[in-house]
Amino acid sequence: xxxxxxxxxxxxxxxxxxxxxxxxxxxxxxxxxxxxxxxxxxxxxxxxxxxxxxxxxxxxxxxxxxxxxxxxxxxxxxxxxxxxxxxxxxxxxxxxxxxxxxxxxxxxxxxxxxxxxxxxxxxxxxxxxxxxxxxxxxxxxxxxxxxxxxxxxxxxxxxxxxxxxxxxxxxxxxxxxxxxxxxxxxxxxxxxxxxxxxxxxxxxxxxxxxxxxxxxxxxxxxxxxxxxxxxxxxxxxxxxxxxxxxxxxxxxxxxxxxxxxxxxxxxxxxxxxxxxxxxxx
Numbered sequence: 001x002x003x004x005x006x007x008x009x010x011x012x013x014x015x016x017x018x019x020x021x022x023x024x025x026x027x028x029x030x031x032x033x034x035x036x037x038x039x040x041x042x043x044x045x046x047x048x049x050x051x052x053x054x055x056x057x058x059x060x061x062x063x064x065x066x067x068x069x070x071x072x073x074x075x076x077x078x079x080x081x082x083x084x085x086x087x088x089x090x091x092x093x094x095x096x097x098x099x100x101x102x103x104x105x106x107x108x109x110x111x112x113x114x115x116x117x118x119x120x121x122x123x124x125x126x127x128x129x130x131x132x133x134x135x136x137x138x139x140x141x142x143x144x145x146x147x148x149x150x151x152x153x154x155x156x157x158x159x160x161x162x163x164x165x166x167x168x169x170x171x172x173x174x175x176x177x178x179x180x181x182x183x184x185x186x187x188x189x190x191x192x193x194x195x196x197x198x199x200x201x202x203x204x205x206x207x208x209x210x211x212x213x214x215x216x217x218x219x220x221x222x223x224x225x226x227x228x229x230x231x232x233x234x235x236x237x238x239x240x241x242x243x244x245x246x247x248x249x250x251x252x253x254x255x256x257x258x259x260x261x262x263x264x265x266x267x268x269x270x271x272x273x274x275x276x277x278x279x280x281x
Contacts, residue, residue: 124152
């Protein structure tokens with residue numbers, strides 16, 4: 001089939017499932033990946049798709065129409081200028097999480113050597129990006145999931161950084177950091193309440209790991225409580241905690257941090273104007 005006709009039909013079919021702009025963006029990414037061209041080149045290409053190319057594009061389209069996230073289909077995502085593999089064992093990195101990582105780098109990069117721990121690392125995207133942009137720092141990454149740690153270790157290898165891994169449940173942490181304090185503790189833990197599921201899209205509910213997403217309605221801050229308790233014994237003097245949070249729980253989070261004795265609690269809005277980042281010291 002002619003490339004132009006197929007490309008336009010791809011967008012048309014995806015527009016029945018996704019918003020118009022998203023359908024175009026997804027189509028461009030798919031065609032770039034399969035045809036190894038840049039999206040701006042597509043309108044200028046006079047090309048007939050090969051049998052293999054058409055089959056590959058069809059297979060991806062079928063999965064997209066079932067709401068499967070493109071990042072899982074292709075097996076990778078981009079985060080803060082880095083490429084990371086992803087699968088159903090880990091969350092797909094979000095733009096707001098990249099904002100969190102960028103904020104840390106912007107604020108902390110003047111310090112040449114920091115001890116950093118990323119709690120609930122998942123794919124490792126936060127930890128890897130911090131090590132990449134602050135190479136003199138020592139970075140640890142913690143997660144309870146064996147499958148997630150397999151992914152994050154592969155991403156560390158692919159991105160050629162050095163990170164130390166810890167498998168542990170922060171809610172009942174058994175790992176002891178001997179003679180080690182952290183200048184930065186960062187976490188994007190599960191924070192979506194069970195009663196918020198109804199407003200979420202199928203591409204998240206049906207494919208992304210519930211373990212990394214949801215918390216009970218009656219105890220929505222349980223991971224933050226555990227991390228703050230961990231911080232009381234493991235945060236260095238003048239150290240800082242960076243959290244990604246549920247936009248609806250900003251005030252509750254500030255009160256929680258103050259209750260643990262932290263005096264400076266700064267609530268930051270993301271690019272969409274939502275309360276999304278908390279800086280604590």
